[in-house]
Amino acid sequence: MRIISNRIAISAILALCVVAGTAHADPPAEPQGPPGELYLPEVQSNTVAVIDTATDTITERIPTGPATKPGVLTATPDGRKVYVDNFGFTxxxxxxIDRPSNTTRSVPVESPPLGIFTSNDGREIFIPEIGYVIEVLDxxxxxxxxxxxxxxxxSGRIPDIPAGAIQGPDGLLYVGFMQSGMVEAIDPITGNVVRPPLIVGGIGTFWYTFSKDGSKLYANSINTISVIDLRNWRVAKLIHTGEDHDYHLSNPGAFVSTLTPDxxxxxxxxxxxxxVLIVDTAKDEVIGRIPxxxxxxxxxFSADGTRGYISDMGPSSNAYPGPILDPLLFGNLVTAGIGLTPGQVIVFDPRTDQIVGDPIPVNVGPGVPVWLPSLK
Structure with a gap:
C-alpha cells in the first residue's frame, strides 16, 4: 500500500509540474516572414525605412535629403537600385538608392514627380510630373x-497633367491624367499617341494595374475603379468603392492597386x-476588405506571395473623409503634414487575407513601397 501511495503522490506532483509549466509557457511565435526587405518612403521625415520582412523590424532609415518628401518607390528588376519619387518642390x-553600396544620389527633374515606374525591360524609369511632362530616365x-x-x-486639345505613366504588356506607355481622368497609350520612344484618350469614369487617374493575362486594365480614380477592356479599348465595368458597392458621391477615392503574384x-x-478593397479579378467584384x-x-507583396504589406497613414488621416477632401489630404501629406501622426505597416497573409502579428510603427506619411529580395 505504501508503494501505491508513493506512486500516486509522485504522479500528482508530476501532473502539477506539467500544469504549472503549461501555465507559464510562452505563446507560440508568429510565423517568420519571407527573407527580404521592404523599402518604405516616409514623406514627412524625408527618409526611406528599410524593413527586414523576415522579422518585421526596421533595420535602417535612408535620408533622401532636406524637403524632398519621398512618396513613391520603384526598383530595377535585379533589385540593385531603388528610385524614389520626391514630391518636394525645391x-x-x-x-x-544603390543597394550594394548603400549610397544615394539625386537626379534633378523639371518639376515635382507624381509617380515613378520601371519599364518592362528594366532599362528605363518613367516619371510623370506636375509640369505637364513625362521624363524618361536611363x-x-x-x-x-x-x-x-x-x-x-x-490643336484644340486641352493640356493635362500626366499623373501615371505605366508600361503595359503590349509595350505601350499608358498615361493617366490628373484633371480629366482620361487614359491614353503612347509609343514610349516617340511619344506618338497609339490609343486615343479614353474617359474612364472618374478624375485623378493616378494609378492603374494590368490583369495577369494582359486583357484588362484597372484604372483607379476618385470614387471608382474602372475595368478597361484593352482589346476593344472601352470601359467594360465600374467597381465602386462604397461598402454597399453602389455609387455615392461620398465614396472614398481608389488610390493605388496591386495584383497578387498569381x-x-x-x-x-x-x-x-x-x-483595403479585395477584388476578385475573374468576376471583377469586391469580395472582401482588410481593415x-x-x-x-x-x-x-513578397515575391512568393506569402505576405502582403499595407502602408496605413493612421487615424489622423480620417479628418479628410470622402472624395472632396481627398485632394486636401494628399496636399497636406506632401507639404507641411499639419495634424498628421505616425503611421504603420500592416502585415497580412494574402492566402487568407488575415492580419499577421502586430503592425510595424513607421514615421508620418508612409508612401508606396517596394519589396525586394535580400542581396546576396
Missing part, C-alpha cells in the same frame, strides 16, 4: 534621355476612407 528631384547612366511635353498637343486578386487602397486605421497608400 528643387524637384528623384533619389537613386537606368545605366541615371540621366534623363527623353521628355514628352503635354502642352505640345494637337493574378487572382487585386488589392486597392482607399484615400478619404479606411480599409486599416486610416487612409492607406499602397499594398505590396
Amino acid at each position: 528643387p524637384p528631384s528623384v533619389t537613386v 537606368v545605366a547612366t541615371d540621366t534623363i534621355v527623353r521628355r514628352f511635353h503635354y502642352p505640345d498637343l494637337p 493574378g487572382s486578386k487585386l488589392y486597392v487602397t482607399m484615400f478619404g476612407g479606411t480599409d 486599416t486605421t486610416g487612409a492607406s497608400t499602397a499594398v505590396m
